[in-house]
Amino acid sequence: MSDLGLELGHEKKHRPRRGLGCLAVLLALAVLLGIGYVAYSYGMTAIKDRLAGPEDYSGGGTGQVLVEVQDGDAASDIAATLKDKGVVKSVQAFTDAARKDSRSVGIQVGFYEMRKQMSASAALAVLVDPAHRMRSVVTVPEGFTVDQIVATLAKKTDFSRKQYDKVLARPGSIGLPSYAHGNAEGYLFPATYELPPNATPRSILTMMVDRWSQAAEDADLTGAAERLGYTPAQLMTVASLVEAESNRDADRGKVARVIYNRLEGDATNHLLQIDAAVNYAFDRDLGVALTTEDLQVDSPYNTYKNPGLPPTPIEAPGDAAIAAAAHPTPGPWVYYVTVNLRTSETKFTESYDTFLKYKAEFKEYCRTQSDAC
CATH class of the missing domain: 3.30.1490.480 (Endolytic murein transglycosylase)
Known part of the structure; x- marks a missing residue:
């Protein structure tokens, strides 16, 4: 075969390959154009969105x-x-x-x-x-018993007394400390509460116990109980007695000290002789004056007959009373008498004779200045 024939044959073999190369170039160009179009469209949409601002409704809904x-x-x-x-x-x-x-x-x-x-x-x-x-606001004052607290909640919320009592009958769900033994007395903290629209009797009572936990932590109730030689439950009972017996910040620590001195000393045979505890036994207002007959009631809350603390708190103490029970004022006092109901002036002493003088002063005040005694 001539050299020309070889060259011609060689050229025939390469022509198809040149065609495929052109096709590949055209396909690549098409892809690039497509990508460019998509990018352009996306970019224009983004620019339009930016110019138009974020998606928003119109009107009041x-x-x-x-x-x-x-x-x-x-x-x-x-x-x-x-x-x-x-x-x-x-x-x-x-x-x-x-x-x-x-x-x-x-x-x-x-x-x-x-x-x-x-x-x-x-x-x-x-x-x-x-x-x-x-907003739905409920205020529970210091010194209320559970019974009074439930009555207040039933009046100020959309839930009945029966619904609150049902929760209190199964108190495990509201966060009471183990040493309360299921009794909420003293642990529904007195404060002003703002209740959410989705509140329930359980959530409201839980909120109150949570607020008590905060007060107990602030006063270091557990540490104070260990330091003083009592249990946290006993300190809560002391706090409730302080709340019942004093409404002046200057006196609460002293009242707490009198209680501890009576519990630990022999001067009064460990009798606290606190009227509010006796009234609690009768399930009545804790400020009612006692009669001689009242003092004979057979109840563990009769602090005139039974030495030591009552078995539970008698009302809900606030921050100041809990702090006083945890940090009593140092002093030798064994007696105290509120000699003026209007100012709540209270006098303290370790002498029985001085105590009798203070009582006489109070009687004179009642005779001449007040009919609320």
Whole structure:
């Protein structure tokens, strides 16, 4: 075969390969064009979205939804809650609105009744107005018994006395300390409570016990009991007696000391002789004056007949009374007499003769200045 034939044959073999190369180039070009188009479209959409702003509803919305702002929530946290509840359309819309309104830093913790599909600005307007915060406030004074506390809660909430009593009949779910032995007396802390809209009798009573736990921790109740040689339960009983016997901060520590001195000394045969405890035995107002017949009642709460502490607290002590029981004022006193009911002036002594003088002073006050004795 001639050299020409060999060259021609060689050229025929390579022509198809050149065709495939062109096709590959065309396909690559098409892919690049497609990617470019997608990128262009996406970029234009993003630009349009940015120019148009975040997604947002218009108007004041419809329906009702309960929203809670929790302690420590930032604007972004509140925005996330609102979006999850269907109130606003996007987190960004609300955070943008909050950023533009200085009042947003003052949004209060609590519950708000809002609407679904509200504009971010409308949602913010609700939250920055404290009048829209749902509030249900109940105040339980110091010195109330469980019976009085339940009566107050039944009056101030939408739940009946029977519903509270049902929870107290199974007290394991409200967080009482083990040494309370299921008796809530003294452990439903007296305070002002703001109740959430979803509160229940159990959650309300639990809230009160939790607040007692805080007071006990603040006073180092457990450590104080060990230091003083008593149990935490006994210190709570002392605290309830202090609450019943004194309403002046300057006197509470002294009253606590008198109780401990009587328990530990021989001057009064370990008899506390506290009227409020006897009244508790009768299930009546703890401030009622006792009769001679009352002093004979057969009850472990009769501190005129039974030495030592009553078996349980007799009422709910507040912070000051718990602190006094845990940290009594040093002193030798064994007696005290409130000589003026209007000012609550109380005098303390270790002398029985001086005690009798104070009693005479009180009787003279009752004769000349008061008919409330």
